[in-house]
Amino acid sequence: MQLLQKLSIRASDGPKKLMRVIRQPVSTHLPPQARRVGLSHSAASVHRMPAFVAALPTDVPVVFVVGAMSHGRVSVSYTDEFISISEYPLSAACCIGRICNALESKYDIV
Numbered sequence: 001m002q003l004l005q006k007l008s009i010r011a012s013d014g015p016k017k018l019m020r021v022i023r024q025p026v027s028t029h030l031p032p033q034a035r036r037v038g039l040s041h042s043a044a045s046v047h048r049m050p051a052f053v054a055a056l057p058t059d060v061p062v063v064f065v066v067g068a069m070s071h072g073r074v075s076v077s078y079t080d081e082f083i084s085i086s087e088y089p090l091s092a093a094c095c096i097g098r099i100c101n102a103l104e105s106k107y108d109i110v
Contacts, residue, residue: 027078031061036079038065041089043082052083053102064099068092 003009008020022029030036035056046052056062067074085098103109 025078026076030063030078034061034063036063036065036081038074038076038079038082039067039085039095040074040082041084041086043084045087046083046085049085049098049102050105053099053106056106064096066092066095066099 003019003021009018010016011018065074065076065079085095090098
């Protein structure tokens with residue numbers, strides 16, 4: 001709620017901004033040459049997210065586009081491909097958790 005009201009969230013122990021609302025178009029804030037992967041329940045299924053993430057190139061940045069809804073498709077022009085990570089609709093929090101877990105496995109983060 002604070003993000004929507006104040007357009008940013010600051011750290012509790014200092015002035016550092018942890019989150020902020022950015023202006024459109026979002027694509028200007030993404031790294032150049034990044035591979036942009038959108039998540040959609042209706043896209044081609046990737047049943048093993050760790051295997052998909054492990055196969056991603058390490059020489060270019062990767063951006064995951066996650067919608068804030070459990071069904072439907074994020075309709076944006078800046079994605080290169082869409083994947084589905086489950087047979088069932090998932091919340092954005094669950095999707096981000098699966099992405100983070102796969103990245104932890106790829107980079108051996110414990």
